[in-house]
Amino acid sequence: QVQLVESGGGLVQAGGSLRLSCAASTRTFSSLALGWFRQAPGKEREFVSQISWSGSNTYYADSVKGRFTISRDNTKNTVYLQMNSLKPEDTAVYYCAAAASFRARLTESNYSYWGQGTQVTVSS
Numbered sequence: 001q002v003q004l005v006e007s008g009g010g011l012v013q014a015g016g017s018l019r020l021s022c023a024a025s026t027r028t029f030s031s032l033a034l035g036w037f038r039q040a041p042g043k044e045r046e047f048v049s050q051i052s053w054s055g056s057n058t059y060y061a062d063s064v065k066g067r068f069t070i071s072r073d074n075t076k077n078t079v080y081l082q083m084n085s086l087k088p089e090d091t092a093v094y095y096c097a098a099a100a101s102f103r104a105r106l107t108e109s110n111y112s113y114w115g116q117g118t119q120v121t122v123s124s
Helices: none
Strands: 003-007 010-013 018-025 033-039 046-051 058-060 068-073 078-083 092-099 118-123
Touching: 003 092, 018 033, 018 092, 018 118, 033 068, 033 078, 046 068, 046 078, 058 068
Parallel strands: 010 118
Antiparallel strands: 003 018, 018 078, 033 046, 033 092, 046 058, 068 078, 092 118
């Protein structure tokens, strides 16, 4: 079983930055691909970014490419999402998820484990 706990959300003005963290309680963390998803009010959950087990491969939604950076520290069992140049449309609950393979990409059903989410609110 893998438990994921997100942190780092909050309220920020447009143009600002936040860094989300997701800590995992599993000995197999370094073998997992990790992803970030988000769900805005009244909308379906959508893919944001993914990182491979080694950190050498990353994948981003077009809406965040160039503004968000995903990274991981396997010594700390933690994955990060650095969010810069935030926009009001980035407002959402952000979820961390774990998958057995980097091929999981943006398909939610490929992710076996999910965190509870952290709220990000960007004011205009």
